[in-house]
Amino acid sequence: MSDQDLVVETVRDVLAGHEPLLLSAERPWDEGLWTALAEAGLTGVGLPEEAGGSGGELADAVAVVRTLAAGAGAVPVAEQLLVAAPALLAADLDLPAPEEPLTIAVDGAVTAEPSDDGDGPGRFTLTGTAVDVPWAGVARHVAVLATPPAGIEGAVLAVVDTAGLDASRAVNLAGEPRGSLVLDGVGVPGALLGPAQAGMVRARYALARAVQISAALEQVLAWTVQYAGERVQFGRPLGKFQAIQMELAQMAGEVTSTAALVDAAVQALDRGEDTVVLAAAAAKVRAGAAVEVVAKLAHQVHGAIGFTQEYRLHHLTRRCWSWRDEGGTELAWSRTLGAGLVAAGGDDLWPALTRVV
Amino acid sequence: MSSNSLTLAPAPPSEAAEQVRLEVRQFLAEELAAGTFSTHVDTWLSGVDPEFSRKLGARGWLGMTWPRQYGGHERTAMERYAVTEELLAAGAPVAAHWIADRQSGPNLLRYGTEEQRKDILPRIAAGECYFVIGMSEPDSGSDLASIRTRATRDGDGDFVVNGAKVWTSNAHHSHYGIVLVRTGPPGEGPRGKHQGLTQLLVDLSLPGITINPIRILDGGHHFNEVVFDDVVVPAGMLLGTEGAGWHQVTAELAFERSGPERFLSTWPLLAEFGRRAAATGDPAQLATLGRLSARALALRQLSLRIAAALDRGELPDIPAALVKDVGTTFEQDVVDEVRRVVDVVPSLDSPDPLGRALAEAQLHAPGYTLRGGTNEILRGIVARGLGLR
Numbered sequence: 001m002s003d004q005d006l007v008v009e010t011v012r013d014v015l016a017g018h019e020p021l022l023l024s025a026e027r028p029w030d031e032g033l034w035t036a037l038a039e040a041g042l043t044g045v046g047l048p049e050e051a052g053g054s055g056g057e058l059a060d061a062v063a064v065v066r067t068l069a070a071g072a073g074a075v076p077v078a079e080q081l082l083v084a085a086p087a088l089l090a091a092d093l094d095l096p097a098p099e100e101p102l103t104i105a106v107d108g109a110v111t112a113e114p115s116d117d118g119d120g121p122g123r124f125t126l127t128g129t130a131v132d133v134p135w136a137g138v139a140r141h142v143a144v145l146a147t148p149p150a151g152i153e154g155a156v157l158a159v160v161d162t163a164g165l166d167a168s169r170a171v172n173l174a175g176e177p178r179g180s181l182v183l184d185g186v187g188v189p190g191a192l193l194g195p196a197q198a199g200m201v202r203a204r205y206a207l208a209r210a211v212q213i214s215a216a217l218e219q220v221l222a223w224t225v226q227y228a229g230e231r232v233q234f235g236r237p238l239g240k241f242q243a244i245q246m247e248l249a250q251m252a253g254e255v256t257s258t259a260a261l262v263d264a265a266v267q268a269l270d271r272g273e274d275t276v277v278l279a280a281a282a283a284k285v286r287a288g289a290a291v292e293v294v295a296k297l298a299h300q301v302h303g304a305i306g307f308t309q310e311y312r313l314h315h316l317t318r319r320c321w322s323w324r325d326e327g328g329t330e331l332a333w334s335r336t337l338g339a340g341l342v343a344a345g346g347d348d349l350w351p352a353l354t355r356v357v
Numbered sequence: 358m359s360s361n362s363l364t365l366a367p368a369p370p371s372e373a374a375e376q377v378r379l380e381v382r383q384f385l386a387e388e389l390a391a392g393t394f395s396t397h398v399d400t401w402l403s404g405v406d407p408e409f410s411r412k413l414g415a416r417g418w419l420g421m422t423w424p425r426q427y428g429g430h431e432r433t434a435m436e437r438y439a440v441t442e443e444l445l446a447a448g449a450p451v452a453a454h455w456i457a458d459r460q461s462g463p464n465l466l467r468y469g470t471e472e473q474r475k476d477i478l479p480r481i482a483a484g485e486c487y488f489v490i491g492m493s494e495p496d497s498g499s500d501l502a503s504i505r506t507r508a509t510r511d512g513d514g515d516f517v518v519n520g521a522k523v524w525t526s527n528a529h530h531s532h533y534g535i536v537l538v539r540t541g542p543p544g545e546g547p548r549g550k551h552q553g554l555t556q557l558l559v560d561l562s563l564p565g566i567t568i569n570p571i572r573i574l575d576g577g578h579h580f581n582e583v584v585f586d587d588v589v590v591p592a593g594m595l596l597g598t599e600g601a602g603w604h605q606v607t608a609e610l611a612f613e614r615s616g617p618e619r620f621l622s623t624w625p626l627l628a629e630f631g632r633r634a635a636a637t638g639d640p641a642q643l644a645t646l647g648r649l650s651a652r653a654l655a656l657r658q659l660s661l662r663i664a665a666a667l668d669r670g671e672l673p674d675i676p677a678a679l680v681k682d683v684g685t686t687f688e689q690d691v692v693d694e695v696r697r698v699v700d701v702v703p704s705l706d707s708p709d710p711l712g713r714a715l716a717e718a719q720l721h722a723p724g725y726t727l728r729g730g731t732n733e734i735l736r737g738i739v740a741r742g743l744g745l746r
């Protein structure tokens with residue numbers, strides 16, 4: 001068994017005791033699942049031990065995120081392992097303890113001014129409202145990407161302890177918290193990022209969502225194939241009808257395409273290639289296109305059973321419908337990719353494309 | 358999904374492939390500058406230029422993966438992949454040799470006699486010998502095993518062929534066909550008709566063969582009807598085993614379905630659109646460019662994985678069917694998506710290169726999802742990979 005298989009096995013064991021939750025105002029996340037993951041050291045996978053993490057590679061962290069996404073685990077692991085923690089590490093900022101959930105805020109109007117509150121350099125005062133913050137009100141820490149002081153390009157990345165801060169409650173289509181966070185002149189540790197580094201943080205967020213979508217869609221396909229083999233109509237399993245076979249094959253085409261590109265983008269990130277932003281954009285856009293087809297057909301094949309809250313399918317399809325527009329909408333990433341591929345001129349499209357991944 | 362037969366291992370990056378890619382790019386830029394060809398859509402069907410094919414042969418870019426003793430170059434499938442991709446992306450005229458290099462040659466390598474290989478393969482690798490696929494018939498398309506072209510043995514053991522093949526691409530420019538014929542009665546049961554089929558290597562200049570043109574929607578002559586009237590095919594031209602034609606054809610289709618030509622037929626249109634989007638900076642056009650490019654990037658990853666699987670000696674027929682389904686759907690969607698965001702009227706006479714590319718791509722579009730097996734048939738194969746049949 002490889003390290004990754006071992007990680008996946010461990011996450012599956014933890015997940016086994018946690019049915020996907022119907023999220024509500026009272027239960028905005030699966031705290032029990034988080035605690036179990038944290039106790040097993042799984043909320044620090046892929047983060048260096050010197051920084052308080054559990055060690056391991058990016059691929060291990062991706063494996064954890066994939067497994068949790070396929071299991072509809074309502075915990076901020078993707079945000080922590082693939083986005084916020086690596087961003088803080090890259091900026092030489094201290095990592096909060098991995099046992100405490102950490103999330104990312106990249107949107108909204110938050111300004112950062114250097115502060116000399118006596119705690120030394122590397123401190124900023126944040127003012128404004130961060131919006132669309134995943135797990136707002138749940139995560140203990142937020143890595144905030146804020147607008148730097150006038151005249152400076154790039155962004156300020158700062159770590160905010162949310163204890164005592166107000167988070168507004170809003171949810172995505174699956175009921176996952178996506179609220180705003182009001183920052184009223186809070187002094188926090190932070191670092192200046194150049195435009196490229198800030199772009200990397202956003203790209204990581206998009207890629208994290210693509211990883212989650214890819215894993216969830218694989219699971220949706222597997223459930224749908226299984227269901228089509230069990231549900232009998234007209235004396236035959238649904239999967240024996242050619243019309244259903246066509247739909248399942250189409251789903252498989254989307255799922256397989258997405259997985260291949262997401263894999264390639266993760267590898268590009270791992271190798272630290274300068275095309276990562278375009279690779280992440282492509283993965284996010286391709287995954288979003290797959291959601292259109294796979295979620296629609298999965299519900300169709302499941303019939304009315306898949307349209308109910310009792311049945312598991314919606315835990316994944318509702319998430320996918322949201323995830324494709326989070327971390328930058330699909331439209332925004334499509335434009336970024338299109339513009340990026342012809343940035344060196346319209347004649348460069350093909351050579352540019354062959355360089356992305 | 359890791360447990361089903363659709364998943365392929367990632368393709369490790371190949372430096373040799375990137376090297377040859379740059380060489381081909383350089384060559385194409387020079388040829389374009391010298392005006393030896395102009396870019397068109399779907400040139401692996403319509404771009405017949407024997408002179409160009411010979412140039413590729415001289416550079417060692419045909420028969421790339423074959424053994425040296427047959428004129429090949431013993432390079433990897435990944436290197437061949439890079440070459441074919443560059444040629445297609447540039448819309449280069451590659452139709453003359455395409456079938457021979459892609460599938461007839463590999464078919465001869467697998468099933469041909471030593472004499473057949475020695476005689477024919479070096480000529481294919483030199484870009485001088487072209488092939489047609491003699492499978493489809495007027496009444497046999499998807500249901501290929503229902504073919505009626507027959508071959509019977511005469512007193513000398515030679516085959517006497519009667520019947521007609523149809524849609525044979527470029528028969529009027531080609532030297533040989535690998536022709537599927539019925540040589541024996543079908544067996545019992547639903548798969549019985551797969552028995553008694555045989556592949557013959559047919560010299561298209563033999564007496565009794567008539568090649569009649571069939572024009573496609575843009576007026577181009579690429580298709581043909583090939584009629585066999587008591588054509589005597591020497592016994593030595595049997596390909597592989599008599600009666601094993603079905604098995605051989607199925608293996609051949611794996612080569613036929615797996616390459617980048619299954620998603621790059623309309624690339625020259627997308628390239629032209631890329632120029633337009635860059636010039637206008639229009640956000641809707643850039644977004645469309647991005648969406649289509651993301652799909653192309655995913656298809657490249659899949660197709661590269663298939664090339665890597667071929668290098669490992671696998672025959673990834675089910676993933677190849679999947680890629681061809683997704684890829685040809687993409688080829689058609691390129692036309693629809695581009696025309697939604699540009700103010701251009703498609704016409705073969707358009708002074709605007711984008712209008713011309715749109716017209717070419719539109720008029721060729723129905724073919725993408727038919728040739729080499731229809732998408733409905735391919736999805737049936739994918740469904741088998743999902744364990745449904």
Ligand SMILES: Cc1cc2nc3c(=O)[nH]c(=O)nc-3n(C[C@H](O)[C@H](O)[C@H](O)COP(=O)(O)OP(=O)(O)OC[C@H]3O[C@@H](n4cnc5c(N)ncnc54)[C@H](O)[C@@H]3O)c2cc1C
Binds near residue numbers: 493723727732734
């Ligand atoms: C550009 C081009 C080049 C070609 N070149 C060659 C060549 O060089 N040599 C050669 O031999 N052939 C060639 N062909 C023929 C090609 O292989 C056939 O078109 C193809 O096999 C489909 O057969 P058909 O056109 O007779 O359609 P049909 O088989 O009659 O099918 C018509 C429709 O019915 C659907 N259908 C049929 N059976 C089923 C089923 N069981 N389940 C669900 N749907 C079904 C098909 O998917 C299709 O949508 C070429 C075709 C094109 C378009």
